[in-house]
């Protein structure tokens with residue numbers, strides 16, 4: 339069972355330059371949250387701050403009654419065991435085979451006998467569809483497999499909170515669809531609290547329960563998926579719908595002149611696209627944290643864009659339903675070397 343992470347007024351700067359300031363959000367127990375933002379807005383810095391690898395200038399990160407930035411090294415070491423982190427490139431040791439990479443945290447943090455280590459490693463490799471790749475070195479497998487090996491390693495200590503740094507970067511759309519399905523299935527099985535950093539809009543639109551957007555050194559918005567996908571707030575609307583028109587320019591923010599010219603030219607924003615259905619676990623069962631489609635909109639008197647929550651809503655050129663049509667057990671088999 340996951341735990342809640344409550345971030346309050348978090349601020350981080352490097353050499354006097356703020357990366358982001360006054361970030362407050364709550365990752366609800368067992369839910370999947372996505373953090374979006376243009377490159378360089380400090381998404382990776384945020385994850386590293388959450389696990390205590392970087393110290394914030396100000397603010398709190400509450401896990402139960404413990405405030406991470408205020409813990410002693412010793413207590414922080416304890417709390418870190420609650421976290422599983424999948425770093426951007428998998429962060430595997432290049433000279434160790436996949437088995438030893440995945441076993442590493444167990445050998446480092448526990449005194450389990452090798453027979454138990456083996457059982458756990460096999461179980462996690464199976465969860466991510468990597469059984470059979472134990473003897474390979476990271477350099478001998480594809481980028482997608484490295485990410486899944488990194489994920490298996492993040493899972494071996496049975497974390498309550500799992501952080502993913504761009505799990506989909508560098509993957510083709512099909513592999514991204516598989517990985518997203520894997521994330522949903524893992525959430526169902528582990529009931530851990532998930533935070534996924536991504537800039538894949540399709541992932542953000544279909545996978546999470548909650549979405550946050552970092553922009554211009556602030557958290558522009560954080561809340562339920564339906565709230566952001568129906569939002570008219572210009573930055574949120576532009577980013578989540580991948581539009582050119584809006585406050586975000588090619589290089590960070592558009593200046594006042596550009597925005598004025600845009601307004602004067604009378605260009606109209608395209609209508610909000612339908613809110614797609616959320617990706618479902620592949621075994622057909624529910625996730626504990628799942629909410630019925632449209633509930634947030636109904637509860638808040640918001641009319642979702644026409645066509646929302648229909649199974650075959652087109653999303654960025656493909657179908658939201660596509661990704662869970664693969665029968666379970668077929669995950670990645672074609673990718674595992676014999």
Ligand SMILES: Nc1ncnc2c1ncn2[C@@H]1O[C@H](COP(=O)(O)OP(=O)(O)O)[C@@H](O)[C@H]1O
Pocket residue numbers: 352357375376377378379380381382383384
């Ligand atoms: N250890 C560090 N020291 C100094 N600056 C850093 C460090 N880590 C990241 N930064 C800076 O913080 C900003 C945000 O980086 P990052 O979190 O990697 O962005 P994102 O993951 O959103 O692309 C960048 O300007 C980066 O150069």
Ligand SMILES: [Mg+2]
Pocket residue numbers: 381382383426503
């Ligand atoms: Mg990053």
